[in-house]
Amino acid sequence: MADTVATLPGALTRAAPxxxxxxxxxxxxxxxxxxxxxxLARAGRPGRSGVELREVPFLTQFNLRRRQRSGHNAAATxxxxxxxxxxxxxxxxxxxxxxMAVWLGPDEWxxxxxxxxxxxxxxxxxxxxxxxxxxDGEADTVYTAYTxxxxxxxxxxxxxxxxxxxxxxxxxxxxxxxxFGGDACAQTLLARGARVLLVADREPDGFLLFVRASFADxxxxxxxxxxxxxxxxxxxFKNEER
Amino acid sequence: MQLxxxxxxxxxxxxxxxxxxxxxxxxxxxxxALSDEEWAGYLFxxxxxxxxxxxxxSHAAGCxxxxxxxxxxxxxxxxxxxxxxxxxxxxxx
Numbered sequence: 001m002a003d004t005v006a007t008l009p010g011a012l013t014r015a016a017p018x019x020x021x022x023x024x025x026x027x028x029x030x031x032x033x034x035x036x037x038x039x040l041a042r043a044g045r046p047g048r049s050g051v052e053l054r055e056v057p058f059l060t061q062f063n064l065r066r067r068q069r070s071g072h073n074a075a076a077t078x079x080x081x082x083x084x085x086x087x088x089x090x091x092x093x094x095x096x097x098x099x100m101a102v103w104l105g106p107d108e109w110x111x112x113x114x115x116x117x118x119x120x121x122x123x124x125x126x127x128x129x130x131x132x133x134x135x136d137g138e139a140d141t142v143y144t145a146y147t148x149x150x151x152x153x154x155x156x157x158x159x160x161x162x163x164x165x166x167x168x169x170x171x172x173x174x175x176x177x178x179x180f181g182g183d184a185c186a187q188t189l190l191a192r193g194a195r196v197l198l199v200a201d202r203e204p205d206g207f208l209l210f211v212r213a214s215f216a217d218x219x220x221x222x223x224x225x226x227x228x229x230x231x232x233x234x235x236x237f238k239n240e241e242r
Numbered sequence: 243m244q245l246x247x248x249x250x251x252x253x254x255x256x257x258x259x260x261x262x263x264x265x266x267x268x269x270x271x272x273x274x275a276l277s278d279e280e281w282a283g284y285l286f287x288x289x290x291x292x293x294x295x296x297x298x299x300s301h302a303a304g305c306x307x308x309x310x311x312x313x314x315x316x317x318x319x320x321x322x323x324x325x326x327x328x329x330x331x332x333x334x335x
Contacts, residue, residue: 090250090305105305106250172255186251187304189258195303 031057032154032216043224044160045231051160053223055216056208058115059155062125065145066132067107074142076132078111079124093185093199102185102199110149110197110210118148153197154216158223159206162230167207169226171198191222247323248301249309262298264288265310266330292316296330299323 033040033055044052066086068074078084084096087103094101099121102110113121129144158166164175170191174180185199190211196219197210211219244256270276270284289295295315300308312321312331322331 091252105307108305188254189303 029058031055032213033057033156033220036217036220039224040220043227043231046160049161049230051158051162051166051227051230053220053227054157056155056157059150060113060115060117060121061148061150061153061210062111062113062118062121063104063147063149064101064109064111064125065107065143066109066128067143069141069143074107074132074144076128078128084111087183091184091186093183095183095202100199102197104187104197111146118150122146122148151213153210153212156209156211156216156220156223157201157206158209159201159203160230161205162227163205163207166223166226166230167198170222173198177204190219194219244318245320246299246301246311247320248299248304248307249323249325250307251301251304254301254304258301258303260300260302262300262308265296265298265326294321294333298326 034057037055040053040055044050044054046052064086066074066076075086075088078086078101080096080099082096084099084101085094086101086109087094090103090106092103099111099113102112104110111121111125125144125146129146132142132144167175171188173186173188180186180200182200182202182204185197187195187197190196190198190209194211194215196215199208199210200206201208209219245253246256246259247253248259267284270281273281276284292315294312296310296312298308299311300306309323309325310328310330311323312333313319314321321333324331
C-alpha cells in the first residue's frame, strides 16, 4: 500500500512544469493567433502564383448603430482627420487614411482604426452622437449608439494572386472581382460555421478577415489547409478563368 | 441548397438564415377579451398551405435583419423578399 501511494504521486512530481505563457505583444495583450505567427509565415509563398496569410492583431473596432426614428436614413460623416463617411450601400466599405467604416446593416457599421486608437475613436463617435441627439419625441430624432468591440475578433490578412482561390474553397459567396470589388465587404459563414466579416483589402487580391477570437484557430486551420497546394509550388491545375 | 434573397445582402445560402414561421401575424389588440380557444389559435395555429406562403426569415449569419419572403411550399420557388411592414406582393399569374 505504501509503495503504491509513493509511486503515483512520484509520477506527478516528475510532470513537466506548466508552459510559460507567451510574451505579451504590443499594447500589453496577447493576440488570439500570436502562437501561430511562425506557422503562418512559413505556410505562405510570395510571388505571382503564391498566397500569404498573416494576423493583423489589435485593430481598434467600434460597432456603431445609428438610425432615424422615421427609418434607416441616418448616415453621417465621422469627424476624423481626414473625415470618414459611413457607407450607405449594403456590402461596401469607405476608407479614409488608415481608418475604415464597414457596412454591417442598414443602421449598423464597424469602425476600424489602427491599434491603440480606442480613445480617439471613442471621442469622435461621442461627438457624432452628441451632435445628432435631438429632443425626444421629434420625428427626425437620430438614435446613436457606439460600443468598442476590439477584443471580439482578430483579423487575418490573406493576400497574393491565389488568395481568391483559397477563399473560394471555404466561402460560399461570389468573390470574382466583378462581384466583390475593392470596396466590398460581406458577413458570411466560412468553413461551415465560423461567422466572419470579409473585407476587400486596399491592395488588389487582398482580403481582411475579421474572425471571432475563439474561432481564430479553427479558421486558420482551414485556410492553411486550403493554401497548401499553392504554397507548395505551381499547381498542375491552371485556372484559366482568371 | 436553396438561395434566400436577403433584401440587404442579396442571394445567400439557406444555411445563413433562421426561419421565423408565418409572417403578418398580428398580436390581438385586447388579449384579455379572447377566449382560451381564440388565444390558443393565436399562439399555436398557423396556416399550412400547399402553395404560396408569406414567411419570416432572419439573415442570422449576415446582416442579422428580419424580413419577409413569399415562397411556394411545393416548388420552393421564391417570388421575392420584402421588408417588415410592407404588404404581401401580389403574384402576377
